[in-house]
Amino acid sequence: xxxxxxxxxxxxxxxxxxxxxxxxxxxxxxxxxxxxxxxxxxxxxxxxxxxxxxxxxxxxxxxxxxxxxxxxxxxxxxxx
Numbered sequence: 001x002x003x004x005x006x007x008x009x010x011x012x013x014x015x016x017x018x019x020x021x022x023x024x025x026x027x028x029x030x031x032x033x034x035x036x037x038x039x040x041x042x043x044x045x046x047x048x049x050x051x052x053x054x055x056x057x058x059x060x061x062x063x064x065x066x067x068x069x070x071x072x073x074x075x076x077x078x079x080x
Contacts, residue, residue: 007033014029017029017032017033020032
């Protein structure tokens with residue numbers, strides 16, 4: 001189940017968040033904000049070396065590599 005949240009930001013903050021999101025590979029400001037919340041909520045567990053299965057599948061599936069890195073490491077991937 002998901003819940004919808006309405007958030008008002010000053011225009012300048014929204015603009016800066018949008019720019020940051022674009023520069024760091026987030027598709028939307030909403031994705032960026034969700035990631036910030038995840039980091040804050042699970043910070044203690046992750047810093048202590050514990051991994052949580054509570055993180056969303058979407059987040060785990062997101063590619064953290066650039067296209068150049070993907071190409072460089074492609075030879076290590078097994079073909080199925």
